[in-house]
Amino acid sequence: KNEVEQSPQNLTAQEGEFITINCSYSVGISALHWLQQHPGGGIVSLFMLSSGKKKHGRLIATINIQEKHSSLHITASHPRDSAVYICAVLGADGLTFGKGTHLIIQP
Amino acid sequence: DAGITQSPRHKVTETGTPVTLRCHQTENHRYMYWYRQDPGHGLRLIHYSYGVKDTDKGEVSDGYSVSRSKTEDFLLTLESATSSQTSVYFCAISGFGLSGTSDEQYFGPGTRLTVT
Numbered sequence: 001k002n003e004v005e006q007s008p009q010n011l012t013a014q015e016g017e018f019i020t021i022n023c024s025y026s027v028g029i030s031a032l033h034w035l036q037q038h039p040g041g042g043i044v045s046l047f048m049l050s051s052g053k054k055k056h057g058r059l060i061a062t063i064n065i066q067e068k069h070s071s072l073h074i075t076a077s078h079p080r081d082s083a084v085y086i087c088a089v090l091g092a093d094g095l096t097f098g099k100g101t102h103l104i105i106q107p
Numbered sequence: 108d109a110g111i112t113q114s115p116r117h118k119v120t121e122t123g124t125p126v127t128l129r130c131h132q133t134e135n136h137r138y139m140y141w142y143r144q145d146p147g148h149g150l151r152l153i154h155y156s157y158g159v160k161d162t163d164k165g166e167v168s169d170g171y172s173v174s175r176s177k178t179e180d181f182l183l184t185l186e187s188a189t190s191s192q193t194s195v196y197f198c199a200i201s202g203f204g205l206s207g208t209s210d211e212q213y214f215g216p217g218t219r220l221t222v223t
Contacts, residue, residue, distance in 0.1 A: 004149065033211070033212070035214075041195065041216065041217045041219075042214070042216050042217070043197065043214035043217075044214070045211045045212065045213065045214075048211050086149070086150070088149075088150070094152055094155070094165070095150075095152070095212065096149070097149030097150040097151070098149050099147065099148065099149050100149070
C-alpha cells in the first residue's frame, strides 16, 4: 500500500506570499492528483499529472517521478485560497490520499 | 461542474438502524466510488463500481454494502449503523477505472452522517 505524506500539515501565511505544499509517496504511481477542499466541504480537482509540470492561473504543480515527490505552488496568494489541499496518488489499487494541508491566507 | 448529487446531505441516526445514502450522476460515467473522510485520515475507499451490478470492496468495506442497478445511481447501505461510522461520505465518479491514467475523479458534495 502506498504511503502518502504531505507537508506541512498546517500553514498560515500573509496575502501575497508564495506558497509551497509538498507531497511524497512510497511506491511508484501512474498519476498524481491535487485536490482542493473548501470549508464548505466540497472537493474540487485542481490537477492530474504524471510527469513534469502543469500551470493553471496562479497554481503550479510539479512532479518528480524518480524522487516520488510532488509540489503544489500558489503564487500571489489570496484569502480565497484558504482551503485544505489534498494530494492523491494513483496506483494499481486506486487512489491513496494524503491527510491534507490546511492553508490559511490572512489579509 | 460534473453532475453529481448526494442525498441526504445530512443525517442523524441511532445505533443499530439501517441507513442508505444515494449518489446520482448525470455524466454517464462508468465508474463510481464511495469514500469516507475522517479527521486524521485521508479519504478512504469503501466500495466502488465498474458498471451496472458490478461492484468491489475498497480499503474500509466492513459494515457497508453497495448496489448499482442503474448507471446513474450508486447506493451505500449501512445495515446496522455504529458510532464508528459517523463520518462524511463522498461519492465520486470517473470515466476510467482505478488504474486509469487519463481521467480525473469528480466528487459529490458529501453527506455528513452522525450515528448516536
